[in-house]
Amino acid sequence: MLKYLFAKEDDIPQGTAAIFFGVSSIAWFIIGTGLGSFNAAKLAFPDFFHGLYALQFGHMRQVHVHAVIFGWIAMAFAASMMYITPALGNTKLWSEKLGVWNCLLYNVGLCLALALLWSGVTSGREYSDHIWPIDLYIAFVMVVPWSLNVWMTILNRRTQGIYTTNWFFAACMFMTIIVFLIGNMPEWLHLTGLNEAYMTWWFAHNILGLLITPVAAAITYYIVPKVTGNPLYSHRVGHLHFWSIVVFYSTPAAHHLMSSPLPEWLKSFASVEGVLILVPAVAYVCNILLTMQGKWAMFVENIEIKFTITGVLLAIPLNMQGGFQQTRAINWYIHGTGWIVAHAHLALLGFSTFAEAAAVYYGMQVLLRRKLYSASLANFHFWMLLIGFSLYWTSMTISGLIQGAAKIYEVPYVDVVIAEHPYMIVRWLGGTMVFFGNIVWLYNMIMTARVGDIVPVGRQPAEVAYTR
Amino acid sequence: MAFREYKIGCWMFGIALSLSMFITIVLPGLDISSMSSTKVALEKQLTYGWESGFNYYDPFLQGKDKPIKVTLTKSPKTGAAIDKTHAYVFPAGTHFPDGLTHDNILGDGVQQVSESKGRIGDATEEKGGVFLVQTDANDTPYIEYATATRGWTVAATLKAADEQILAGSGKTIFVREGCWWCHTLLPEETQDWQDFGRPPLVGDFNGESPTTFGSDRKAPDLLHVGSRNSSREWMTMHFFNPRLVQPHSIMPRYDYLWGDKDVDGKAVDLAAWDEHFMRYAAGDEIYPPEVPIPAADSEARKLIDFVLNLK
Numbered sequence: 001m002l003k004y005l006f007a008k009e010d011d012i013p014q015g016t017a018a019i020f021f022g023v024s025s026i027a028w029f030i031i032g033t034g035l036g037s038f039n040a041a042k043l044a045f046p047d048f049f050h051g052l053y054a055l056q057f058g059h060m061r062q063v064h065v066h067a068v069i070f071g072w073i074a075m076a077f078a079a080s081m082m083y084i085t086p087a088l089g090n091t092k093l094w095s096e097k098l099g100v101w102n103c104l105l106y107n108v109g110l111c112l113a114l115a116l117l118w119s120g121v122t123s124g125r126e127y128s129d130h131i132w133p134i135d136l137y138i139a140f141v142m143v144v145p146w147s148l149n150v151w152m153t154i155l156n157r158r159t160q161g162i163y164t165t166n167w168f169f170a171a172c173m174f175m176t177i178i179v180f181l182i183g184n185m186p187e188w189l190h191l192t193g194l195n196e197a198y199m200t201w202w203f204a205h206n207i208l209g210l211l212i213t214p215v216a217a218a219i220t221y222y223i224v225p226k227v228t229g230n231p232l233y234s235h236r237v238g239h240l241h242f243w244s245i246v247v248f249y250s251t252p253a254a255h256h257l258m259s260s261p262l263p264e265w266l267k268s269f270a271s272v273e274g275v276l277i278l279v280p281a282v283a284y285v286c287n288i289l290l291t292m293q294g295k296w297a298m299f300v301e302n303i304e305i306k307f308t309i310t311g312v313l314l315a316i317p318l319n320m321q322g323g324f325q326q327t328r329a330i331n332w333y334i335h336g337t338g339w340i341v342a343h344a345h346l347a348l349l350g351f352s353t354f355a356e357a358a359a360v361y362y363g364m365q366v367l368l369r370r371k372l373y374s375a376s377l378a379n380f381h382f383w384m385l386l387i388g389f390s391l392y393w394t395s396m397t398i399s400g401l402i403q404g405a406a407k408i409y410e411v412p413y414v415d416v417v418i419a420e421h422p423y424m425i426v427r428w429l430g431g432t433m434v435f436f437g438n439i440v441w442l443y444n445m446i447m448t449a450r451v452g453d454i455v456p457v458g459r460q461p462a463e464v465a466y467t468r
Numbered sequence: 469m470a471f472r473e474y475k476i477g478c479w480m481f482g483i484a485l486s487l488s489m490f491i492t493i494v495l496p497g498l499d500i501s502s503m504s505s506t507k508v509a510l511e512k513q514l515t516y517g518w519e520s521g522f523n524y525y526d527p528f529l530q531g532k533d534k535p536i537k538v539t540l541t542k543s544p545k546t547g548a549a550i551d552k553t554h555a556y557v558f559p560a561g562t563h564f565p566d567g568l569t570h571d572n573i574l575g576d577g578v579q580q581v582s583e584s585k586g587r588i589g590d591a592t593e594e595k596g597g598v599f600l601v602q603t604d605a606n607d608t609p610y611i612e613y614a615t616a617t618r619g620w621t622v623a624a625t626l627k628a629a630d631e632q633i634l635a636g637s638g639k640t641i642f643v644r645e646g647c648w649w650c651h652t653l654l655p656e657e658t659q660d661w662q663d664f665g666r667p668p669l670v671g672d673f674n675g676e677s678p679t680t681f682g683s684d685r686k687a688p689d690l691l692h693v694g695s696r697n698s699s700r701e702w703m704t705m706h707f708f709n710p711r712l713v714q715p716h717s718i719m720p721r722y723d724y725l726w727g728d729k730d731v732d733g734k735a736v737d738l739a740a741w742d743e744h745f746m747r748y749a750a751g752d753e754i755y756p757p758e759v760p761i762p763a764a765d766s767e768a769r770k771l772i773d774f775v776l777n778l779k
């Protein structure tokens with residue numbers, strides 16, 4: 001990839017930036033889940049590796065979160081956008097060179113940002129932990145060039161109209177920049193007190209709601225029709241999804257702080273808007289599942305569809321939890337417990353990761369023009385991810401319910417720690433399975449690039465039979 | 469081709485997003501900013517100083533640029549006995565919390581009384597000074613600039629102090645070490661009163677940054693931990709190795725915050741300590757190894773001061 005940094009734009013093969021981002025995202029997925037597995041081991045066995053202070057839980061916890069969000073999820077998004085946007089516009093990426101530079105500087109910036117977090121240099125705000133010089137780097141060196149490439153590709157499209165996926169891509173990149181700059185303002189302007197606490201969660205909510213969830217959904221809007229050959233069930237339901245995301249998902253930030261002394265009107269408003277997130281959620285899931293009509297065999301036979309549809313099916317419990325757990329009636333019981341940790345992993349490791357993994361699997365095959373090296377290894381990866389995630393989610397949900405019960409009966413906290421111990425071990429096993437599954441994935445992808453069967457010109461990878 | 473067939477959509481998008489930002493940023497911002505500081509907020513600001521996360525003056529979060537909270541039983545000026553008082557000493561050059569430098573942080577009444585009775589307008593960061601938290605006849609809390617009102621200088625106050633509480637530096641260590649990933653600082657309004665104490669009020673946070681509420685409670689809430697357990701010995705053992713006092717604890721050891729030397733100047737040998745402890749854990753020793761007392765300027769001492777100061 002690096003040889004293209006100083007090449008002429010016309011000499012860079014199409015898809016270079018997407019491949020660079022795709023490979024980086026898989027590498028970061030391995031790093032991020034490895035860190036997660038390590039952290040989970042510490043929660044189960046606190047003296048695990050206690051001699052190495054650099055590997056202290058309090059320093060590593062946020063490194064896991066940011067490696068997964070900025071490394072895996074965001075880079076998989078970038079990889080997807082860099083090949084899906086031009087494909088849907090019947091054109092080429094606006095600038096491959098910008099894309100390659102963007103990916104290089106993205107990786108460099110992310111290493112620097114994580115190293116600083118690891119050493120404890122933090123703003124002390126969850127999800128906006130990065131210090132403000134890093135925030136500026138992320139916004140203007142990592143995100144703006146990426147957005148520019150997406151927007152310019154859409155502007156230069158050679159099709160009439162814009163497909164659903166591309167509205168989401170363009171709008172989500174715009175909203176991400178706005179949310180990122182406003183959400184990190186407390187640090188630049190030195191906002192203090194409840195304003196700062198509220199803005200911290202305003203950022204955390206909106207970065208999930210306006211970047212991660214809708215872009216993952218947009219990816220499935222592309223993968224499912226493309227691979228199955230069915231047209232999208234309804235463009236109008238797609239409209240409903242898009243507009244209700246903009247209106248309903250951008251407003252319930254305060255529901256993350258239901259038990260804090262925020263103004264009551266704000267909590268009530270956020271709670272109602274939070275339930276209304278079910279509108280885009282239901283519209284989206286129905287739209288994708290109805291697109292599958294007549295092609296359900298592919299859910300079993302095709303690895304991209306298997307990943308995508310599993311992600312979409314996981315969006316159902318995700319949104320049901322999300323819509324109702326933030327109401328006052330339920331939130332007081334599960335707030336701040338492992339339940340929330342399980343929910344966060346259902347969103348990122350469940351719904352979103354499965355959609356992105358499909359996009360990276362599919363994109364790499366299309367761009368390399370090579371059939372996936374091994375269907376068996378891909379299936380192994382799928383089941384390691386799904387079983388690992390299920391173990392994680394189940395154990396954390398149970399431990400959250402234990403914590404909730406302990407809250408109302410006010411038992412001494414150490415009894416909660418004792419009761420949670422077996423679930424912490426299961427959580428660690430689940431996370432470790434995901435980690436090992438990802439190593440297999442990287443191997444499979446490297447072998448695909450090197451010895452995968454050539455996909456003939458004019459053919460889809462899905463149309464070529466597996467030879468392994 | 470551009471977006472021209474999407475002109476209406478683009479306008480609608482802009483309007484929808486702006487409206488949502490107005491409702492979720494501007495309106496709550498106005499509402500929250502109108503809240504007056506409580507006494508707790510004044511104490512927190514004077515204890516923690518300007519900023520406890522990353523900032524210019526302490527980029528590596530070592531606890532620099534922080535005020536010192538002291539306990540006084542005699543007047544620094546005259547030496548005469550006074551009721552036990554907490555004073556907040558800002559050595560020259562220490563940055564002030566926002567409440568002292570911005571007019572809109574303390575809230576209307578509090579700001580007014582702090583200026584008229586407390587003379588906070590006379591304080592400058594270059595000179596530093598000594599501050600007190602007071603309550604006037606109307607029950608309005610206010611900040612008193614004791615250097616102006618009583619002639620208490622920084623040097624004299626530190627000299628007259630019975631104890632120095634380094635809770636300001638300690639909060640920086642608390643943020644850096646990620647204590648708030650497991651310990652919340654927010655008893656919940658619905659059910660935490662009995663175990664963890666009074667949930668905070670809306671005005672308790674004015675001027676504090678970051679607030680480190682914490683979101684994922686894997687350990688007890690700490691907002692009032694100093695009232696539940698005020699034993700420095702227990703805290704020292706617990707930070708060094710939580711399993712010494714709570715065998716089931718999953719908290720990491722913070723023995724590395726002790727630094728090289730303990731309070732007597734003896735070297736802290738963590739490897740030897742750990743070896744002894746493992747023998748004790750295996751049942752080969754009757755007593756666990758002695759926990760060294762942290763040096764006066766060690767990070768462990770600052771963190772313990774912070775935790776004990778959470779009343």
